[in-house]
Amino acid sequence: MTNRILFPETNIVVPSSRPPVKESDLQGSAASYAIHLRDVSKSYRETGFSLRNLNFVVKQGDFLFITGPSGAGKSTLMKLVYGAERPDRGEVRVGGQNVANLSGNRLSMLRRRLGVVFQDYKLIARWTIAENVAFVLRSQGVPPDEIQRRLTPTLKLVGLQNKADCFPSQLSGGEQQRASIARAIVGSPRLLLADEPTGNLDQDNALQVLSILKKLNSLGITVVVTTHDLHLIKMGQAPVAKLQNGQLKLIPPADAST
């Protein structure tokens, strides 16, 4: 199949032979959902926290905010999606695959198809920003020249082209968060999960991160962002789901504060 570069500034390659997804496809096949939660329950015995019978769908190409008070289980929900936690019951389907059934190399392969931005960045301190971002590709056996070809535009996209050789400790919080985004997207994932990506940032940095996430969404990447930042939600102009009392429900954005 021949690939066509649609977005020269990011070098993200789009398979040209893939037909556009129709609404009927979305309804017909669970595989076309980016995320599909089915009767998902998860509880922590130590703290007594629990998510109960979650049913929820995120469609391909969506941008979704998940909000809720601190301790509502937003991070836990994300972990269920990227396979860091397993549900007690139910199915967590990502691109049609039930994450709960995956382990070992098959889980690694799934994680390569989604990008995760962590609230605490999770950058490796002894590596430079470039090394941190390149690691994702290196571990997949991408050749050096191809890594270089992807690295430069990715760092540019998050505005870190001049900090490539800095270590994480030499960057500000906002810059580290953007490095974390760069790492999450360098492998061209279809789905991007961002867990409170602006939690530690000031307003300016937060909006900068938001605009990067929106831009990625405009490139066709499904983006799910957890946040309790009402201002961000207001600026985001996107659907909002609220996690409260172990339940996840879509709400009108204007109601996010209640």
Place this chain on the structure above:
Amino acid sequence: MRMPSLPMPLPFKVTVTQVQYLLQETVKGLQRGSWMNWAAVSTVTVLLFLLGLSLQTNWQINSFLTQAGSQLEISVYLKPSVSGATLQQQIQQFPDVASVSLVPRDRAWRELLTELGTTDLQGATDALGQNPLVDELKIQAKQADQVPKIAQMLTNFTEVDHVSYLNEVMQNLGQLNRGIGKMGWAVIGLLTLTALAVINTTIRLIVVARHQEIEVMQLVGATTTWIYLPFLLQGILFGLIGGGVALTFMATARHFMQQLLQQQPVFLQVLAKSLQLSPTQLWVLPLTILGFGSFIGLTGSFLAVRRFILR
């Protein structure tokens, strides 16, 4: 719907980048590592040095035994004041004896003094009062297995004071060799366990120190093999470095011994030849040491990460 995509990842294809990364990480691991690295390397070094030494000594003694064994010679020392000439005739008549040669005490004394570096024959003799040596007969047997029988017959002569033959010496040496061998293997066995434990602990501590990094690697889709291979390689590197140092020690020791022997009297210089290793042994020794070192390193580090890899 637009769908960005990477070329499909090939999880089990190893590329140049991957090898490069693994080696880099391994070397960094060594550089970063604390004194524990050195504990591991020195334990392995001591182990491999002893292993090499046992192997080498075993070869050397065997080589000495073979060289000496081909001579089939019996030495007969006569009682003082007995002349060897008549006995020489008699023994010559034995059916199993190939030849008998006489070493008169005067000649033996002169040779000994020369070997000891003295030329003043008269002075040395005067100092002792007389020539302290006795006449000696050197008897070649026709066949090796007749040597003990001939030796037994020779002891029955009243003129004979003492009979010695190399089989006896070789038997003792052979026993010594086996004795050293058993002790050597016991020590090597114990050291192997120690080395395994030290490598295991070292790698385990490094894994624990890096558990956050490892978690991040897992979260961004690195496979278990990819994450833990540098630790295994680091274990192997412990073995290879230890082996290299041990081999250097051994080569130096051999060289030193040989130089020492060259300054010794002629009869000791024969030993120097036994100390040399054959061309095959010169290959087998480093291969064994490095091979065993890598094996110990790999096993030790595997034990440390086993529960993660086999999960």
